[in-house]
Amino acid sequence: MSVPNKDTVIAVIGSGAMGSGIAQVAAAAGHEVLLFDNNEEALERAMDKLRKIMDRQAEKGRMSRTDADALLGRIKPSRQFEAIAAAGLVIEAIIEDLEAKKNLLSHIEIMVDEECIIGTNTSSLSIASICGACSRPERVLGIHFFNPAPLMPLVEIIPAVQTSGDTLVETRNMIDSWGKTTVTAKDTPGFIVNRVARPFYGEALRIYEEGIADIPTIDWAVKEIGGFRMGPFELMDYIGNDINYKVTETVFEAFYYDPRYRPAFTQKRMTEAGWLGRKSGRGYYNYAEGAKNPEPTKDDVLGKKIVNRLLVMLINEAADALYLNISTRDGIELAMTKGVNYPKGLLQWADELGVENVLKEIEALQHMYGEDRYRPSVLLRNMVRDKTCFYPEKIMEN
Numbered sequence: 216m217s218v219p220n221k222d223t224v225i226a227v228i229g230s231g232a233m234g235s236g237i238a239q240v241a242a243a244a245g246h247e248v249l250l251f252d253n254n255e256e257a258l259e260r261a262m263d264k265l266r267k268i269m270d271r272q273a274e275k276g277r278m279s280r281t282d283a284d285a286l287l288g289r290i291k292p293s294r295q296f297e298a299i300a301a302a303g304l305v306i307e308a309i310i311e312d313l314e315a316k317k318n319l320l321s322h323i324e325i326m327v328d329e330e331c332i333i334g335t336n337t338s339s340l341s342i343a344s345i346c347g348a349c350s351r352p353e354r355v356l357g358i359h360f361f362n363p364a365p366l367m368p369l370v371e372i373i374p375a376v377q378t379s380g381d382t383l384v385e386t387r388n389m390i391d392s393w394g395k396t397t398v399t400a401k402d403t404p405g406f407i408v409n410r411v412a413r414p415f416y417g418e419a420l421r422i423y424e425e426g427i428a429d430i431p432t433i434d435w436a437v438k439e440i441g442g443f444r445m446g447p448f449e450l451m452d453y454i455g456n457d458i459n460y461k462v463t464e465t466v467f468e469a470f471y472y473d474p475r476y477r478p479a480f481t482q483k484r485m486t487e488a489g490w491l492g493r494k495s496g497r498g499y500y501n502y503a504e505g506a507k508n509p510e511p512t513k514d515d516v517l518g519k520k521i522v523n524r525l526l527v528m529l530i531n532e533a534a535d536a537l538y539l540n541i542s543t544r545d546g547i548e549l550a551m552t553k554g555v556n557y558p559k560g561l562l563q564w565a566d567e568l569g570v571e572n573v574l575k576e577i578e579a580l581q582h583m584y585g586e587d588r589y590r591p592s593v594l595l596r597n598m599v600r601d602k603t604c605f606y607p608e609k610i611m612e613n
């Protein structure tokens with residue numbers, strides 16, 4: 216692939232939740248898309264789903280019937296794997312299994328030409344190990360979309376140590392040309408979003424486990440006082456406790472069991488019980504028709520305490536990601552606002568609260584619990600020592 220243009224054929228392998236969404240995004244940008252799945256029924260389901268989405272777009276007047284039909288016409292369900300030979304960019308979105316992905320990439324490599332870029336949509340696996348399956352790993356990298364891909368603007372682009380600079384630039388140009396916001400992330404567990412967001416779930420679970428507040432109260436505080444679109448428990452029910460638990464467990468293991476990412480028994484038990492959330496009809500809330508869920512205790516003092524604790528833990532994680540060069544300052548802000556809809560960037564939030572106050576709160580937690588989980592990022596300490604903030608230019612403006 217050279218300069219991105221609409222003539223580049225895109226192949227998407229795996230037509231599940233992510234693959235079908237990515238196919239829709241690429242087709243909306245004018246590309247011909249080859250959608251492949253090794254399960255014929257899954258491919259049919261994906262095409263049905265895309266047909267329904269396009270029908271709805273046309274019915275609601277968001278698109279003309281002609282444009283909706285044309286977009287759908289550009290997505291070609293492909294039964295022959297060999298068809299991907301025409302692609303300039305291949306994105307794999309198959310099951311999250313390292314061996315399956317490595318095996319697939321080694322096959323893709325044989326089919327496509329030398330110029331073709333190969334992206335993996337993995338959310339948690341090492342890009343370096345996936346690249347390792349290829350004899351030309353320099354044209355392989357992570358292209359991490361968020362769910363649902365047509366609606367979420369963020370795409371994390373993750374070069375492995377083996378990925379060439381040209382591959383990174385060309386891929387970013389291509390995905391930017393699809394109207395997405397790309398952010399480059401280091402090939403480390405959870406990349407940006409799935410790393411920085413861990414305390415949103417983990418600390419909420421801890422607050423609940425300690426009996427500081429019940430589930431509806433924590434959700435109420437985070438939404439009403441914190442300004443987040445969803446509370447952590449609502450969000451875990453939406454994502455699915457099995458999926459969210461698995462991501463936490465994977466990140467925890469990948470960080471050599473750093474206590475900061477330790478999963479919670481509460482969520483493990485929910486998963487074991489099959490209380491997965493919306494998809495199973497029951498999670499932290501009961502989704503059965505007519506079910507009554509407990510009301511929150513709308514106590515402002517308690518609510519602020521909950522939000523503050525969650526927020527300083529999130530800021531600490533964002534600061535540490537910056538300190539360790541996982542991404543740039545603006546990259547981290549974009550990732551959290553465009554990838555998981557946070558009401559504002561965490562680093563800007565730190566400036567508003569005062570970096571010194573943030574550090575004091577984390578140190579108080581560390582002192583109280585004596586746990587490494589609450590260790591402050593060295594970046595926060597350095598900033599307080601040097602009396603700096605994350606966005607000095609914004610302070611200068613005011």
Ligand SMILES: NC(=O)c1ccc[n+]([C@@H]2O[C@H](COP(=O)([O-])OP(=O)(O)OC[C@H]3O[C@@H](n4cnc5c(N)ncnc54)[C@H](O)[C@@H]3O)[C@@H](O)[C@H]2O)c1
Nearest residue numbers: 229230231232233252253254257308309310311337338362
């Ligand atoms: N679901 C999310 O929220 C989300 C978000 C970002 C990234 N991801 C990542 O995207 C990838 C796909 O996730 P998903 O939620 O779409 O999964 P999914 O289970 O909905 O779909 C996976 C599809 O891949 C197909 N498949 C499996 N092995 C295959 C093979 N060898 N060749 C061709 N097709 C094969 C399956 O038949 C299935 O249709 C995973 O790596 C996941 O971690 C998921």
